[in-house]
Amino acid sequence: xxKPFNRRNEPFSVAGHSVPRKDSFAxxxxxxxxxxxxxxxxxxxxxxxxxxxxxxxxxxxxTKQAEDAPGVLVVATAHDFPKLNLRFGHIIRDHQILxxxxxxxxxxxxxxxxxxxxxxxxxxxxxxxxxxxxxESVTDGRTALSEENSVVLHPDAGDEEPNSSFVEFQGNIPxxxxxxxxxxxVSWGDIxxxxxxxDVVVESEYDxxxxxxxxMEPYCAVADYHGDRIDVWTTTQHPYSVxxxxxxxxxxxxxxxxxxxPYVGGAYGSKAHAKIEPLAVxxxxxxxxxxxxxLSIEESILTTRADSANIKAKSAxxxxxxxxxxxxxxxxxxxxxxxxxxxxxxxxAHRCFGPYRIPALRVRARSAFTxxxxxxxxxxxGAPQGVYAGESQMDEAAEKLGIDPIxxxxxxxxxxxxxxxxxxxxxxxxxxxxxxxxxSQLNADNTYDSAAQFRGAEQRLVGTGFALSxxxxxxxxxxxxxxxxxIDGSATGMISSTELGQGRTTALAQIIxxxxxxxxxxxxxxxxxTSTTPYERATGASRTTALVGRALQKAxxxxxxxxxxxxxxxxxxxEDDVTDLPAGVSVxxxxxxxxxxxxxxxxxxxxxxxxxxxxxxxxxxxLPPFWEIGTSGVNVEIDSETGQLTISKLATVGDVGFAIxxxxxxxxxxGAAMMGLGIAMHEELLYSDGHLVNPNVVxxxxxxxxxxxxxxxxxxxxxxxxxxxxxxxxxxxxxxNPMSAAVTNAVSNAVGRRTYALPLxxxxxxxxxxxx
Amino acid sequence: xxxxxLNTRINGTFISCEVPQNTLLIDFLRDRGLTGTKPSCxxxxxxxxxxxxxxxxxxxxxxxxxxxxxxNLETIEGxxxxxxxxxxxxxxxxxxxxxxxxxxxxxxxxxxxxxRQNTDPSREDIIHWLDGNICRCxxxxxxxxxxxxxxxxxxxxxxxEGGPNEQTVQP
Numbered sequence: 001x002x003k004p005f006n007r008r009n010e011p012f013s014v015a016g017h018s019v020p021r022k023d024s025f026a027x028x029x030x031x032x033x034x035x036x037x038x039x040x041x042x043x044x045x046x047x048x049x050x051x052x053x054x055x056x057x058x059x060x061x062x063t064k065q066a067e068d069a070p071g072v073l074v075v076a077t078a079h080d081f082p083k084l085n086l087r088f089g090h091i092i093r094d095h096q097i098l099x100x101x102x103x104x105x106x107x108x109x110x111x112x113x114x115x116x117x118x119x120x121x122x123x124x125x126x127x128x129x130x131x132x133x134x135x136e137s138v139t140d141g142r143t144a145l146s147e148e149n150s151v152v153l154h155p156d157a158g159d160e161e162p163n164s165s166f167v168e169f170q171g172n173i174p175x176x177x178x179x180x181x182x183x184x185x186v187s188w189g190d191i192x193x194x195x196x197x198x199d200v201v202v203e204s205e206y207d208x209x210x211x212x213x214x215x216m217e218p219y220c221a222v223a224d225y226h227g228d229r230i231d232v233w234t235t236t237q238h239p240y241s242v243x244x245x246x247x248x249x250x251x252x253x254x255x256x257x258x259x260x261x262p263y264v265g266g267a268y269g270s271k272a273h274a275k276i277e278p279l280a281v282x283x284x285x286x287x288x289x290x291x292x293x294x295l296s297i298e299e300s301i302l303t304t305r306a307d308s309a310n311i312k313a314k315s316a317x318x319x320x321x322x323x324x325x326x327x328x329x330x331x332x333x334x335x336x337x338x339x340x341x342x343x344x345x346x347x348x349a350h351r352c353f354g355p356y357r358i359p360a361l362r363v364r365a366r367s368a369f370t371x372x373x374x375x376x377x378x379x380x381x382g383a384p385q386g387v388y389a390g391e392s393q394m395d396e397a398a399e400k401l402g403i404d405p406i407x408x409x410x411x412x413x414x415x416x417x418x419x420x421x422x423x424x425x426x427x428x429x430x431x432x433x434x435x436x437x438x439x440s441q442l443n444a445d446n447t448y449d450s451a452a453q454f455r456g457a458e459q460r461l462v463g464t465g466f467a468l469s470x471x472x473x474x475x476x477x478x479x480x481x482x483x484x485x486x487i488d489g490s491a492t493g494m495i496s497s498t499e500l501g502q503g504r505t506t507a508l509a510q511i512i513x514x515x516x517x518x519x520x521x522x523x524x525x526x527x528x529x530t531s532t533t534p535y536e537r538a539t540g541a542s543r544t545t546a547l548v549g550r551a552l553q554k555a556x557x558x559x560x561x562x563x564x565x566x567x568x569x570x571x572x573x574x575e576d577d578v579t580d581l582p583a584g585v586s587v588x589x590x591x592x593x594x595x596x597x598x599x600x601x602x603x604x605x606x607x608x609x610x611x612x613x614x615x616x617x618x619x620x621x622x623l624p625p626f627w628e629i630g631t632s633g634v635n636v637e638i639d640s641e642t643g644q645l646t647i648s649k650l651a652t653v654g655d656v657g658f659a660i661x662x663x664x665x666x667x668x669x670x671g672a673a674m675m676g677l678g679i680a681m682h683e684e685l686l687y688s689d690g691h692l693v694n695p696n697v698v699x700x701x702x703x704x705x706x707x708x709x710x711x712x713x714x715x716x717x718x719x720x721x722x723x724x725x726x727x728x729x730x731x732x733x734x735x736x737n738p739m740s741a742a743v744t745n746a747v748s749n750a751v752g753r754r755t756y757a758l759p760l761x762x763x764x765x766x767x768x769x770x771x772x
Numbered sequence: 773x774x775x776x777x778l779n780t781r782i783n784g785t786f787i788s789c790e791v792p793q794n795t796l797l798i799d800f801l802r803d804r805g806l807t808g809t810k811p812s813c814x815x816x817x818x819x820x821x822x823x824x825x826x827x828x829x830x831x832x833x834x835x836x837x838x839x840x841x842x843x844n845l846e847t848i849e850g851x852x853x854x855x856x857x858x859x860x861x862x863x864x865x866x867x868x869x870x871x872x873x874x875x876x877x878x879x880x881x882x883x884x885x886x887x888r889q890n891t892d893p894s895r896e897d898i899i900h901w902l903d904g905n906i907c908r909c910x911x912x913x914x915x916x917x918x919x920x921x922x923x924x925x926x927x928x929x930x931x932x933e934g935g936p937n938e939q940t941v942q943p
Contacts, residue, residue, distance in 0.1 A: 018868075020865060020866070023873065027870050027873030027876050028861040028865050028876060028880060029808070029848065029851075030807075030808020030848030030852075032873050033807070034810075034874065036810070037802075214908055215872075215908065216875055216908055217812070217874045218811075265810070265874030266871075266874055268908070297814065501872025501873060501874075502871065503871065663868045667868050667910055667911075668871075670911035670913055671910050673911060674910075696813070697813045697906070698813075698815055698817055705898075705899045705902050706899055707912075708899065708911075712913050
């Protein structure tokens with residue numbers, strides 16, 4: 001597809017090219033520094049004492065033995081900080097940093113041990129004795145909301161007002177009554193009438209399990225509390241959100257809090273907002289030393305997971321396949337504290353019904369408090385859960401109607417420029433073309449070596465399936481960017497978007513190089529630090545390239561304006577005599593580099609600075625900033641004797657507008673798809689009697705290399721129809737969102753029966769094959 | 773905890789020191805500033821902490837420092853010397869075979885080890901050898917491609933130079 005010209009009407013020199021990643025050398029040489037590698041002089045180490053009870057009232061915490069253990073500096077409980085309000089949370093401030101009177105889930109932090117070494121801290125943490133009375137607990141979402149349930153997690157609800165500056169959430173937070181964390185309703189049309197007029201109605205209940213994101217770098221932070229200032233190095237996605245929470249808890253002005261984020265060892269949404277940073281600061285405050293906390297993976301699982309979902313879905317069709325109505329009743333199991341679940345509730349309500357023309361819709365999404373690990377954001381944000389139900393049901397309906405699943409979707413998909421949510425930005429894309437591209441990938445060149453030895457055709461079941469999704473992505477558009485143009489013509493981008501591996505350092509450097517006309521090697525991107533790099537709302541919702549890229553373009557415009565103004569002064573000419581060149585300016589027919597202009601204007605040294613910002617205004621007035629489209633499919637083969645599932649082909653279509661770095665964009669889709677396959681086939685956190693039974697990556701199995709599909713086909717579609725630089729839009733979640741539904745549809749296609757729960761383990765598939 | 777007198781070679785440098793007997797190899801290395809070796813699962817399943825002991829991959833999270841006594845240890849820091857990046861490191865870079873990079877040192881050490889044992893691995897060989905290294909970002913295909921390309925490059929170099937590995941590829 002055409003990638004004609006940049007904003008100066010020149011062919012693209014850097015953007016649109018798969019230039020090497022900026023972090024290549026650091027990451028292949030082992031020199032890349034992550035928060036887990038940060039070490040300070042006099043640094044002590046902390047370990048967390050966790051509740052063993054699903055739900056309990058704490059009677060006493062005996063810290064004596066731990067205090068006497070070798071190397072221990074101090075053992076702290078919530079009672080050691082009488083002057084502080086030890087609650088954090090960016091939407092509702094209800095999350096106890098250390099439990100005060102009650103613990104709400106097994107694994108909740110109740111005390112903190114600070115010692116000279118991590119081993120000493122871990123050893124001493126085992127010596128802390130918590131005496132508590134166990135209470136009845138509830139771990140299922142629908143049970144927690146039912147009338148028979150008597151377990152209430154937050155009886156003192158309503159103490160905390162929702163944070164009014166968190167404008168992203170648009171639903172209701174009903175003061176925590178009856179275990180409802182948040183509720184989101186979306187509806188239009190006459191649902192009852194449409195259902196009564198329907199020729200075909202499909203109705204089912206779907207279960208999407210609790211998922212753990214498993215970023216390979218566990219949660220870790222180093223904090224240095226100076227009384228009037230806090231320095232934190234942490235593995236977070238959102239340094240500014242962490243700063244906001246720390247400022248509230250420790251009652252300091254934001255200007256005295258430096259949150260620094262080196263390379264992040266994977267995040268995928270699981271490192272959104274504050275996690276263990278408040279704990280690390282408490283450790284430093286009480287010990288008077290810099291303190292490092294590195295959680296184990298088990299503890300990381302006990303810190304955050306993704307919301308599981310129980311979805312009752314009903315869809316009505318006329319006999320020709322026209323979609324008449326959809327009705328979703330969703331309960332998310334959101335765990336013990338609010339965290340980011342209101343936003344997940346918001347998003348699942350927007351993302352479950354799909355990019356279809358729907359005359360009548362009713363979605364009720366409720367998020368339930370339960371005595372389990374607090375749930376929060378994870379890649380896709382409600383889309384994987386909702387799309388699993390919505391797109392499973394489309395195939396179920398196709399079968400009942402006797403219409404091909406492709407044809408059924410073709411009949412109901414919205415066209416380019418159509419709305420799927422009232423007053424939201426219309427979809428600027430061609431969904432039918434995306435689907436056609438996907439299907440042609442799934443149908444083409446289906447020769448591969450079969451994974452297993454099958455005795456006969458009867459034993460080998462083959463199937464194909466796909467699913468589509470549309471996500472209101474991009475989050476709220478607030479970003480500030482600064483570009484520093486140095487005297488040698490090189491530039492530094494100052495932004496607080498974090499490098500999670502998604503390639504922000506590379507893509508944003510490409511945008512600056514393209515805008516300023518300087519070589520890619522002459523651009524660097526600074527590491528985020530809230531005391532130096534400017535405000536960034538979020539690194540998530542696939543927004544960075546498109547939205548931070550826009551802010552950087554404006555900063556480049558500003559720096560060029562400044563250079564033109566310097567040139568006007570230096571040569572004593574009028575503004576009209578100065579025009580932009582790729583890496584400098586032309587003054588009365590002569591060309592000058594940026595460096596020459598800076599040098600002559602200052603007389604000695606100097607640099608030019610440009611500022612750019614984006615907000616909800618102009619072409620970003622209407623939200624979402626962009627729709628992220630998911631178009632994924634698989635071909636499968638199944639061993640009917642064992643239920644073993646093999647992905648024979650994986651196909652994705654990345655609807656990205658414009659790929660700033662095509663190789664990196666494909667890598668995003670490939671990773672998202674594989675993460676989706678893991679969820680579809682293997683992953684599920686399991687509770688038994690209020691206890692998490694598989695909190696490790698042996699019993700919670702993520703994809704290994706041997707899970708690679710036998711073949712992979714990826715397509716990028718570049719229609720330059722996004723709001724980002726050069727028509728780009730977000731990527732990184734799209735390929736994952738429809739994956740559970742796509743695999744479910746393929747398995748159903750192979751075995752002739754539908755499944756309603758994940759993961760698609762051999763046992764679950766075997767039962768589907770052999771059920772009567 | 774009693775000490776153990778450890779004599780070992782790390783990235784070519786001979787080390788003689790006292791270490792507590794229960795010191796894990798990963799902590800021993802990281803405390804010496806070799807932070808390229810990454811901790812993650814702490815259960816010997818993710819491969820992020822992979823180092824080479826006498827050219828074979830080992831999970832340093834479940835190996836005692838004392839077990840490296842009189843052995844040759846290699847970490848990611850030992851690969852890059854005056855000659856620049858190794859063909860495996862270059863191939864990971866060229867193929868975009870990493871994102872967050874946290875698994876990358878362990879992945880590269882496993883791949884280096886594979887190509888020392890098997891100069892012309894099949895796709896199945898690569899998948900089998902690297903199955904103990906988890907990557908959460910890339911979806912693995914680019915890693916397979918990187919190892920294949922590194923193998924090709926090494927085979928080519930060795931043929932040109934008539935290097936020591938040439939015999940192993942003759943039928």
